[in-house]
Amino acid sequence: MAVNLAAPSPDSLLPVAGIRLATASAGIKKPGRKDVVVIEMTEGSHCAAVYTQNAFCAAPVLLAKQHQQSSASRYLLINSGNANAGTGEAGMQAAKDCCQAVADAAGVNVSTVLPFSTGVIGQPLPVDKITAVVPEACASLAENNWFSAAHAIMTTDTIAKARSVQLELDGKTVTLTGMSKGSGMIRPDMATMLAYVATDAAVSQAVLTTMLRKAMSQSFNRITVDGDTSTNDACVLMASGQAGNSEISNISSEDGARLLNALTDLCRYLAQAVVRDGEGATKFIAISVSEGESQEECRMVAYTIAHSPLVKTALFASDPNWGRILAAVGRSGIHELDLSGVSIFLGDVCIVDQGQPAASYSEAQGQKVMDGAEIAIKVQLGRGDAEDQVWTCDFSYDYVKINAEYRT
Amino acid sequence: MAVNLAAPSPDSLLPVAGIRLATASAGIKKPGRKDVVVIEMTEGSHCAAVYTQNAFCAAPVLLAKQHQQSSASRYLLINSGNANAGTGEAGMQAAKDCCQAVADAAGVNVSTVLPFSTGVIGQPLPVDKITAVVPEACASLAENNWFSAAHAIMTTDTIAKARSVQLELDGKTVTLTGMSKGSGMIRPDMATMLAYVATDAAVSQAVLTTMLRKAMSQSFNRITVDGDTSTNDACVLMASGQAGNSEISNISSEDGARLLNALTDLCRYLAQAVVRDGEGATKFIAISVSEGESQEECRMVAYTIAHSPLVKTALFASDPNWGRILAAVGRSGIHELDLSGVSIFLGDVCIVDQGQPAASYSEAQGQKVMDGAEIAIKVQLGRGDAEDQVWTCDFSYDYVKINAEYRT
Numbered sequence: 161m162a163v164n165l166a167a168p169s170p171d172s173l174l175p176v177a178g179i180r181l182a183t184a185s186a187g188i189k190k191p192g193r194k195d196v197v198v199i200e201m202t203e204g205s206h207c208a209a210v211y212t213q214n215a216f217c218a219a220p221v222l223l224a225k226q227h228q229q230s231s232a233s234r235y236l237l238i239n240s241g242n243a244n245a246g247t248g249e250a251g252m253q254a255a256k257d258c259c260q261a262v263a264d265a266a267g268v269n270v271s272t273v274l275p276f277s278t279g280v281i282g283q284p285l286p287v288d289k290i291t292a293v294v295p296e297a298c299a300s301l302a303e304n305n306w307f308s309a310a311h312a313i314m315t316t317d318t319i320a321k322a323r324s325v326q327l328e329l330d331g332k333t334v335t336l337t338g339m340s341k342g343s344g345m346i347r348p349d350m351a352t353m354l355a356y357v358a359t360d361a362a363v364s365q366a367v368l369t370t371m372l373r374k375a376m377s378q379s380f381n382r383i384t385v386d387g388d389t390s391t392n393d394a395c396v397l398m399a400s401g402q403a404g405n406s407e408i409s410n411i412s413s414e415d416g417a418r419l420l421n422a423l424t425d426l427c428r429y430l431a432q433a434v435v436r437d438g439e440g441a442t443k444f445i446a447i448s449v450s451e452g453e454s455q456e457e458c459r460m461v462a463y464t465i466a467h468s469p470l471v472k473t474a475l476f477a478s479d480p481n482w483g484r485i486l487a488a489v490g491r492s493g494i495h496e497l498d499l500s501g502v503s504i505f506l507g508d509v510c511i512v513d514q515g516q517p518a519a520s521y522s523e524a525q526g527q528k529v530m531d532g533a534e535i536a537i538k539v540q541l542g543r544g545d546a547e548d549q550v551w552t553c554d555f556s557y558d559y560v561k562i563n564a565e566y567r568t
Numbered sequence: 569m570a571v572n573l574a575a576p577s578p579d580s581l582l583p584v585a586g587i588r589l590a591t592a593s594a595g596i597k598k599p600g601r602k603d604v605v606v607i608e609m610t611e612g613s614h615c616a617a618v619y620t621q622n623a624f625c626a627a628p629v630l631l632a633k634q635h636q637q638s639s640a641s642r643y644l645l646i647n648s649g650n651a652n653a654g655t656g657e658a659g660m661q662a663a664k665d666c667c668q669a670v671a672d673a674a675g676v677n678v679s680t681v682l683p684f685s686t687g688v689i690g691q692p693l694p695v696d697k698i699t700a701v702v703p704e705a706c707a708s709l710a711e712n713n714w715f716s717a718a719h720a721i722m723t724t725d726t727i728a729k730a731r732s733v734q735l736e737l738d739g740k741t742v743t744l745t746g747m748s749k750g751s752g753m754i755r756p757d758m759a760t761m762l763a764y765v766a767t768d769a770a771v772s773q774a775v776l777t778t779m780l781r782k783a784m785s786q787s788f789n790r791i792t793v794d795g796d797t798s799t800n801d802a803c804v805l806m807a808s809g810q811a812g813n814s815e816i817s818n819i820s821s822e823d824g825a826r827l828l829n830a831l832t833d834l835c836r837y838l839a840q841a842v843v844r845d846g847e848g849a850t851k852f853i854a855i856s857v858s859e860g861e862s863q864e865e866c867r868m869v870a871y872t873i874a875h876s877p878l879v880k881t882a883l884f885a886s887d888p889n890w891g892r893i894l895a896a897v898g899r900s901g902i903h904e905l906d907l908s909g910v911s912i913f914l915g916d917v918c919i920v921d922q923g924q925p926a927a928s929y930s931e932a933q934g935q936k937v938m939d940g941a942e943i944a945i946k947v948q949l950g951r952g953d954a955e956d957q958v959w960t961c962d963f964s965y966d967y968v969k970i971n972a973e974y975r976t
Contacts, residue, residue, distance in 0.1 A: 215905040216898030246894045248924035281891025282925065386877040391895050469794040469877070469963075470971055477972035483689025486654045487799050490624030497623040516656035517690070555877075560965050563878055564885035 162319045163444040163533050163553065165436040168307065174324040174335050175303035178202035178400025179358040182300045183312040184293035188241035188279070188286055194312035196290060198262060198297045199236040199356065205400045207233040208369040209274070210376055212393035218245030219252045219285075220275040221392060223259065227271045234272040236396060237262050237294070238354065240313050240341070244277040244285040245391040254285040261291035265298035278341065278354050278392050279315050310339040313354055316562060317343045321433035327422050329415045330405035334361040336422055340430035343385070343439050355380060355395040355430055361419055362401035364409040371411060371420050372397040379427035382459075382550045385438035386559070387467040397423070435551045440558030442533070443475050448549035449539045451501075457494050458548035461539055464492035472555030475535060480526030482511040489539055501542025507535065514542070570727045571852040571941050571961065573844040576715065582732040582743050583711035586610035586808025587766040590708045591720040592701035596649035596687070596694055602720035604698060606670060606705045607644040607764065613808045615641040616777040617682070618784055620801035626653030627660040627693075628683040629800060631667065635679045642680040644804060645670050645702070646762065648721050648749070652685040652693040653799040662693040669699035673706035686749065686762050686800050687723050718747040721762055724970060725751045729841035735830050737823045738813035742769040744830055748838035751793070751847045763788060763803040763838055769827055770809035772817040779819060779828050780805040787835035790867075790958045793846035794967070795875040805831070843959045848966030850941070851883050856957035857947045859909075865902050866956035869947055872900035880963030883943060888934030890919040897947055909950025915943065922950070 184196040201207060209228060211221050227233065237258055244251045259273040266273075277285065310322035322339035338357030363371070372395065380395055401407065408416045436444050447465050452458035465471055468488040474481040485504060490497075499515035507529035510518040529535060592604040609615060617636060619629050635641065645666055652659045667681040685693065718730035730747035746765030771779070780803065788803055809815065816824045844852050855873050860866035873879055876896040882889040893912060898905075907923035915937035918926040937943060 214895060214898040215902065216894050216907060243891070246891045246920070246925060250925075281895060282889075388876055388878045388892070388895060388899070391891075391898060467875075468796055469967070470796045473968050473971035476968065479972070481690075483651070483654045483799075484796070486624050487622060487689060487796060490622040490799060491796070494623065499624060512654070517654060517658075555968065557965055557968050559877070560881050560884065560963065560968055563881035564887070 162437040163441055165319055165433055167319050168310065168322045170307040172324060173306040173310070173322050174326065174337055175306070176335050176337050176358040176400060177303065177360040177402035178205060179398060180301035180303050181305035181309045182297040182302065183305060183308045184297040186239065186286070186289040186293045188239060188289060194308060195240045196293055196297060197238040197309045197312045198294065198301065200266070200301050201234055201398050202400050202402065203234070205398055206363060206365045206368045207396060207398050208372040209394060209396045210372060212391060214391045216246065216391050218243055218277060218392045219247055219255045220244055220277045221394060223252065223255045224274040224276065224394065227259070227274055231269060231271040233274050234268055235262050235266060236274050236276060236356065238276040238313055239290055240315050241279040242277060242283055242285050243279045243281045243392045246282040247284060251285060254287045257287045258290050261294040262298065265295045276354055276394055278313065281391060306337050306339060313339065313341040315341065315343070316439060317341050317437055319437050321430055321437065323426060323429050325422050325426055327418060329361060329403070329419060332403045332405045334359060334403045334405060334419070336426050338426050338430050340434055342434040343437050354392070356398070357396070357423065357426060358398040358400065360400045360403040362403065362405050362407040363399040363419065364407055367408055367411045367416060368397060368399050371423055374420060375424040375427045378424050379431040383431045383435050384463060384466050384550060384552050385435060432551050435553050438553035439562045440556040441553035442556055443554040444534045445475060445537065445552045445554065446549060447537045447552065448547065449541065450547035451540045451542050451544055452546040453544040455546045455548045458541070458546050459550065461489055461492045461494065461541070462548060462550040464488050465537060466550050466552040469555055475530070475554035476556045478530040480506060480523060480530045482506060482526060485537060486512060497541070498543065503540040503542065505538040506530070570845040571849055573727055573841055575727050576718065576730045578715040580732060581714040581718070581730050582734065582745055583714070584743050584745050584766040584808060585711065585768040585810035586613060587806060588709035588711050589713035589717045590705040590710065591713060591716045592705040594647065594697040594701045596647060596697060602716060603648045604701055604705060605646040605717045605720045606702065606709065608674070608709050609642055609806050610808050610810065611642070613806055614771060614773045614776045615804060615806050616780040617802060617804045618780060620799060622799045624654065624799050626651055626685060626800045627655055627663045628652050628685045629802060631660065631663045632682040632684065632802065635667070635682055639677060639679040641682050642676055643670050643674060644682050644684060644764065646684040646721055647698055648723050649687040650685060650691055650693050651687045651689045651800045654690040655692060659693060662695045665695045666698050669702040670706065673703045684762055684802055686721065689799060714745050714747060721747065721749040723749065723751070724847060725749050725845055727845050729838055729845065731834060731837050733830050733834050735826060737769060737811070737827060740812045742767060742811045742813060742827070744834050746834050746838050748842055750842040751845050762800070765804070765831065765834060766806040766808065768808045768811040770811065770813050770815040771807040771827065772815055775816055775819050775824060776805060776807050779831055782828060783832040783835045786832050787839040791839045791843050792871060792874050792958060792960050793843060840959055843961050846961035847970045848964040849961035850964055851962040852942045853883060853945065853960045853962065854957060855945045855960065856955065857949065858955035859948045859950050859952055860954040861952040863954045863956045866949070866954050867958065869897055869900045869902065869949070870956060870958040872896050873945060874958050874960035877963055883938070883962035884964045886938040888914060888931060888938045890914060890934060893945060894920060905949070906951065911948040911950065913946040914938070
């Protein structure tokens with residue numbers, strides 16, 4: 161189902177020195193499927209995280225934020241199949257109990273463990289099932305378990321999403337490996353569903369936090385499947401410092417810029433992979449809006465197009481019904497939009513030229529663009545220099561089917 | 569397909585003295601289907617209108633606004649099957665030519681004619697087909713043509729939407745008859761798709777304008793099917809003054825209040841009829857949000873729920889997946905929402921009680937509510953006295969089918 165997205169091969173996912181992972185089957189998802197991941201960061205690692213801005217954020221999100229503030233994080237505990245969201249005080253206790261199991265098995269303080277859950281909202285978390293497999297998982301931690309972990313965090317995902325990149329920093333080979341999951345309820349507001357990226361580069365805590373924010377703003381915070389921001393979104397960036405480079409303490413340094421660049425590319429790949437595997441997706445859509453007064457208004461226009469059910473169903477049908485794009489631009493809420501400055505393109509084909517139907521446009525040209533699996537929609541607002549872009553997918557029968565039958 | 573919505577019987581639609589209508593088949597829609605309506609207001613009538621706030625509003629909307637400002641309106645010319653939107657300067661000329669045909673046939677100035685179009689966006693309006701049938705239409709105007717007119721303005725509507733009400737004012741029987749159309753691209757921002765309401769009551773122009781605004785805010789401006797605001801939305805209120813009551817020049821007078829009440833009820837019926845006939849709709853959903861700091865924030869929460877594809881597909885599946893409602897409330901963007909004050913109900917069943925899962929809730933209770941064709945979702949924000957409500961429908965396979973195949 162996923163649009164132009166290949167599963168990673170086990171060998172393509174490189175171990176990151178100082179980061180060990182383990183997976184287990186707790187029986188939350190279907191029997192035999194992996195649904196628990198433990199990630200260990202070696203002592204001295206730094207860790208940054210961003211979380212959902214949904215006011216109803218899940219118990220594990222609340223607890224992870226608390227733990228992160230009080231201690232240097234050493235362990236991540238992730239379960240799939242149950243979001244532990246909308247579960248009230250019982251859910252908070254469940255998250256604590258799960259963290260405690262890791263703390264007991266690893267011999268660390270519970271506040272060094274960050275919990276993450278993804279799956280159905282509003283069901284009690286099966287704590288006993290999770291705590292039962294934690295000791296086994298903690299005993300089998302290894303650096304080469306990214307492939308298994310990328311599968312274990314999946315829910316409605318049809319394909320695992322993970323990638324590694326390497327670069328030279330300070331004469332040392334630095335590795336970044338990351339994985340993401342998510343397919344529906346995707347419109348990250350601060351981070352995506354769940355994403356974990358690790359590097360062995362030495363990076364100061366302050367720079368790591370800034371790098372994560374910057375990379376997010378050009379990747380996970382620019383995707384949408386259905387406009388629904390999850391209660392459980394989180395993205396974690398870990399740096400073990402084992403690569404041997406001298407610690408990056410200035411993001412504007414040459415090494416800082418190069419690492420940020422590599423991180424942004426990796427995050428963009430992982431974020432776009434979520435869209436390519438969007439629920440029911442048959443097309444991958446890149447929407448770029450330029451010549452705006454501000455980046456915010458460009459983003460507003462892009463998201464209005466990306467969320468329009470009429471645009472998304474036309475994309476599914478490969479129908480060059482550009483009137484729906486035009487209507488979406490028109491309702492996007494831009495203050496005093498002067499239509500005579502607006503131009504709209506499907507791929508490289510101009511459909512609206514300075515507010516007028518493009519004289520050169522033919523339906524055949526539009527059809528050719530729409531027949532592709534990757535479609536670019538470009539809007540020029542003609543009122544400034546700002547720009548922004550978002551990535552989304554189309555809206556198919558299968559989106560309805562997947563979400564109508566999710567719990568049955 | 570429409571949810572609990574019966575077609576009006578011809579006899580139930582009462583003529584309004586001083587308002588004559590005619591329909592014709594211009595061949596814009598399928599051969600033989602009526603697609604043109606002319607409405608004549610007797611001399612001395614008053615007329616108020618509200619239009620879409622989409623920046624890309626269609627040529628007829630632009631022209632209707634111009635004409636309305638320059639002259640007292642006497643004629644409405646409506647065509648279905650083609651929206652004359654996204655058609656640039658040629659579209660504006662087309663709208664003028666159509667109005668001129670009515671002016672010629674009726675012997676009035678062109679600026680007394682208001683044009684309205686609904687249908688596919690971005691196709692040239694077939695002016696010649698329309699002007700060819702205008703003389704015949706103008707020759708067959710009659711007060712008892714509401715039933716035919718309600719059918720002629722339909723596009724993807726599966727059922728005609730119209731109703732009459734009567735009340736006594738000033739010892740006289742006053743009639744209100746109205747019709748609406750719309751099924752997709754429905755999230756009126758100022759008015760709905762197309763709606764026309766006429767009364768024979770005598771009402772001053774100023775009061776008529778205010779009445780329309782007030783009635784809209786409790787009807788057409790509170791519905792959504794897919795969140796897409798059309799380029800062509802318009803709602804027109806006509807008052808012929810033929811009923812013999814003394815002219816209402818104060819909306820707060822007893823007669824003014826009673827007429828506004830009847831108008832609001834009629835508009836709410838016509839607006840809800842649009843939702844009940846929403847594209848692919850199988851359920852009618854009333855979402856009310858109370859205890860907000862402001863009406864605006866209540867409306868924001870209600871629309872966030874109403875537009876959530878995940879909520880809408882769960883409603884289609886009759887799945888009491890209330891976690892999706894909770895997630896929508898959480899992401900609705902309310903400033904500093906304190907969850908401990910939030911309660912959520914499905915029908916009369918409490919699912920979230922002061923921020924915690926309701927201890928009394930059982931899946932069976934939720935299932936019973938969701939099995940109905942009419943579902944009420946109620947949210948209490950626990951932070952003020954404001955409230956608001958919106959009406960919407962679910963999101964089905966047929967919504968995708970209708971919109972993927974609209975032009976094919």
